[in-house]
Amino acid sequence: xxxxxxxxxxxxxxxxxxxxxxxxxxxxxxxxxxxxxxxxxxxxxxxxxxxxxxxxxxxxxxxxxxxxxxxxxxxxxxxxxxxxxxxxxxxxxxxxxxxxxxxxxxxxxxxxxxxxxxxxxxxxxxxxxxxxxxxxxxxxxxxxxxxxxxxxxxxxxxxxxxxxxxxxxxxxxxxxxxxxxxxxxxxxxxxxxxxxxxxxxxxxxxxxxxxxxxxxxxxxxxxxxxxxxxxxxxxxxxxxxxxxxxxxxxxxxxxxxxxxxxxxxxxxxxxxxxxxxxxxxxxxxxxxxxxxxxxxxxxxxxxxxxxxxxxxxxxxxxxxxxxxxxxxxxxxxxxxxxxxxxxxxxxxxxxxxxxxxxxxxxxxxxxxxxxxxxxxxxxxxxxxxxxxxxxxxxxxxxxxxxxxxxxxxxxxxxxxxxxxxxxxxxxxxxxxxxxxxxx
Numbered sequence: 001x002x003x004x005x006x007x008x009x010x011x012x013x014x015x016x017x018x019x020x021x022x023x024x025x026x027x028x029x030x031x032x033x034x035x036x037x038x039x040x041x042x043x044x045x046x047x048x049x050x051x052x053x054x055x056x057x058x059x060x061x062x063x064x065x066x067x068x069x070x071x072x073x074x075x076x077x078x079x080x081x082x083x084x085x086x087x088x089x090x091x092x093x094x095x096x097x098x099x100x101x102x103x104x105x106x107x108x109x110x111x112x113x114x115x116x117x118x119x120x121x122x123x124x125x126x127x128x129x130x131x132x133x134x135x136x137x138x139x140x141x142x143x144x145x146x147x148x149x150x151x152x153x154x155x156x157x158x159x160x161x162x163x164x165x166x167x168x169x170x171x172x173x174x175x176x177x178x179x180x181x182x183x184x185x186x187x188x189x190x191x192x193x194x195x196x197x198x199x200x201x202x203x204x205x206x207x208x209x210x211x212x213x214x215x216x217x218x219x220x221x222x223x224x225x226x227x228x229x230x231x232x233x234x235x236x237x238x239x240x241x242x243x244x245x246x247x248x249x250x251x252x253x254x255x256x257x258x259x260x261x262x263x264x265x266x267x268x269x270x271x272x273x274x275x276x277x278x279x280x281x282x283x284x285x286x287x288x289x290x291x292x293x294x295x296x297x298x299x300x301x302x303x304x305x306x307x308x309x310x311x312x313x314x315x316x317x318x319x320x321x322x323x324x325x326x327x328x329x330x331x332x333x334x335x336x337x338x339x340x341x342x343x344x345x346x347x348x349x350x351x352x353x354x355x356x357x358x359x360x361x362x363x364x365x366x367x368x369x370x371x372x373x374x375x376x377x378x379x380x381x382x383x384x385x386x387x388x389x390x391x392x393x394x395x396x397x398x399x400x401x402x403x404x405x406x407x408x409x410x411x412x413x414x415x416x417x418x419x420x421x422x423x424x425x426x427x428x429x430x431x432x433x434x435x436x437x438x439x
Contacts, residue, residue, distance in 0.1 A: 006146055007102045010139075011049065014096045017136070019043035021089060031085065035066050039089075042096065049103060056100065063093040071130060087131040094127035095136070095143055102147065117151040118258075121236035126256065128287050129240055132319075141289060145234075152235040160225035180387045181380075181398075182357050182407035186416070198303050202344070203310070203419055205358055207408055211415035217294035217350050218413060223433045224351040226267040232288050233259040239287070242278040248337060248370055248377060251275075266331045266431060278334045284327035285435070297323070298346040298415065301439040305344060310361045311421035317343060317438060324438040331431050338367065338378035338425040343438035345418040349410040352432035357382045359405040361421035366400040382425045410434075 018039050022031070031039075038059040049056070070086035098120035104110040112119075124144050127133075133140055178185055188207045192200070217223040237259040244252035257277070265277055285291045301323055307314035316322040324343070338357065359367070367378040380394050382405070391398040409429070410416060418424060426434075 003106050004102055004150070007099045007106075008049075010143060010146075011096060011099045011103065013139075014092050014099065015043045017088075018092050018096075021085060021092075031089075032066070035063060035089075038063055049100060053100075053104065053109065057097065060093045060097045060100075063089055064097070067093065068130065083131075084134070087134045088136065090131055091127045091134065091136045091140060094123050095140065098123050098143065098147070102151075114152065117147055118236040121147055121152070122238045122256070125238045125287065129238075129256070129282075132283060133286060137286070144237075148234045148236060154231060154234060160222050160228045179355070179357055179383060179405075179407040180385055181382050181390060181402050182405040183403050184406045186356070186358060186406045186408040188408075194299050194303060197300050198305070201417070202300075202303065202305050203308055205406070205416065205418050205422060207410070208415045208417075209411070210413045211298075212295065212348050212350065213413045215295050215350070215413075217291075221294045222351075223291075223294065224431075226263045229263055230260055232290050235260065237288075239279055239284065240282055242280050243275050245276045245333070245335060246337060248374060248379070266329070276331065276334055278328075278330035280328050280330070280334075280336070281326045281436075283325065284329070285325050291327075295348070295350075295435060297325075298348070298437060300346055300417065301344075301437050305439075308419065310419065311342070314342065314344075314420045322439060326436045326438070328426075328432070328434040328436065330428060332428055334432065335383070335427045336425060338380060338382045338423050339374075339376045340364075340421050340423050341376075341418075341438065342420050344420055345416075346437040346439075347410075347416040347418065348435050348437075349412055349414045349416075350433045350435060351412060353412070353429040354410045354432050354434060355383070355407065355427045355429060356410060356416060357405060357407045357425045358418065359401050359423040361423070363401045363404060363423065364421075366396040367423060368394055368397060378423065378425075383427055 022036050022039055042056065042059055042063075067086040067090040071083060071090065074083060074086070101110055101116055101120050105112070105116055110116060121144050124140050128137070128140055186205055186207050188209055189201065191208045191211060212218060222228055238256040239259050239262060240254060241257040241262055242252065242254050246252060262277060262279065265274075285295075305314075317324045332352075338359075340361065368380055369375050370377050370379050378397075380390065380397050384390050387398070408416070
C-alpha cells in the first residue's frame with residue numbers, strides 16, 4: 001500500500017502544535033511534569049514514527065487520559081479559558097494516534113482495515129464531542145474527511161426520501177392542541193422585527209408559524225431523509241445517544257453509537273421492548289458542519305438581551321459566539337420532562353410534530369423539583385391524561401401551576417421562543433428533528 005503522504009504531513013503539523021502548548025500557553029502549568037516531557041518527546045520532528053511505536057502509543061494514551069480527566073474535573077467549576085490546554089491536548093493526541101494508525105497500516109504494521117479506519121474516525125469524533133473542537137475543529141474535520149475519502153467512501157448514495165416521516169405523521173394526527181395539565185395555548189404571532197422583539201416580545205413565550213419554511217433542511221436538503229443524513233455524516237461517525245425514555249430514572253444511560261446504526265434504528269419501527277434512543281442536546285451541527293448550511297440562525301439571538309425580573313441571574317453562554325446550537329433527533333414518544341434552562345431559546349421544529357408544555361419561572365416552588373442531581377427538573381408528568389391522579393399526587397402543582405401553564409403542538413417549520421427560567425417539557429408525536437439556539 002502506498003504511503004499516505006497527507007497523513008505524514010498531518011502528523012508533522014500535530015507535532016508543531018503540540019510543542020506550542022508548552023512554549024506559548026500561560027495555562028501550561030496545569031500539565032504535570034510527565035505530560036510536558038512526553039509532549040516534548042512526541043513533538044520531536046526528527047522522531048522516526050516506525051521506531052519506538054509502542055512507546056509512542058503509550059505516551060499518547062497517557063496524554064489523552066490526563067487531559068480527559070482534567071476536562072471532566074474542571075468543566076463544572078472553571079471558566080472556559082481554564083480548559084484550553086486540556087481541550088487542545090486531547091484533540092492533538094487523538095489526531096496523532098488516529099493518523100499514526102493510518103500510517104502504520106500502510107507500512108503493514110497494523111491490521112484491521114475497515115475496523116481500524118472506523119476506530120480512527122471514532123477517536124476523532126470523540127475529541128469533537130468532548131471538547132467541541134475549539135481551536136482544531138477544522139483540523140479534526142479535515143482528518144476525518146481524509147480517512148473517509150480514501151478508505152471509507154459512501155456506497156450507492158440514494159435519492160433523498162422522507163416517506164418514513166409522512167407515514168408517521170398520518171398515524172399521530174390525534175395529538176391534542178392543548179394538554180389536560182395546561183389551561184392555555186402558547187400565543188402565535190407574526191415574525192416580529194428585531195427592534196419589536198427587543199421592545200415588546202422578548203419577555204414572554206410565543207410561536208412563529210412556518211418560520212423555517214425556506215430552510216434547505218425542509219426542502220432540497222431534507223433532514224427528514226435518512227439517506228441525506230447518512231450522506232452528511234459519512235461512514236464511521238459516532239454520536240452521543242441517550243438510551244431510555246426518561247433521564248430521571250436509573251435505567252437511563254448514554255453511549256457513543258455509530259451514526260448509520262442510530263439512523264437505521266430510529267427510522268424503522270421499533271419493537272416496544274426496545275429502549276428509546278435519543279440524540280439530545282448535542283452540538284451535531286458542529287460535528288457535521290455541512291448541516292449549518294441547511295438552516296439560518298434566527299436574528300433574535302443577536303438582540304443582546306438583559307436579565308429580567310423573572311430571571312435576574314441570566315448570563316449568556318460563555319463561548320465566543322455567546323450562542324449554543326443543539327440538535328434533538330429521535331423517534332416517536334421521545335420526551336424531555338419538565339425542566340428549565342438558564343438561557344433565552346429559539347427552538348425550531350424541522351421534522352415531525354412535537355407537543356410542548358410550558359409554565360413561567362414564578363411557579364418554581366410548586367414544580368416538585370426532583371432533588372440533588374437534577375434540581376432544574378420536575379417530578380411531575382405534565383403530559384399525564386389523568387388530571388384527578390395528578391391533583392392527588394401533586395396538589396400544589398394542580399392548584400398553582402396548571403392555571404398558568406400553556407401548551408402547543410409545533411408543526412414542521414414552526415419556531416418557539418422561550419425566555420430563561422421558563423419550565424418546559426417536550427414530547428415527539430412522531431420521528432422528530434429539532435434545533436435549539438440558546439443565547
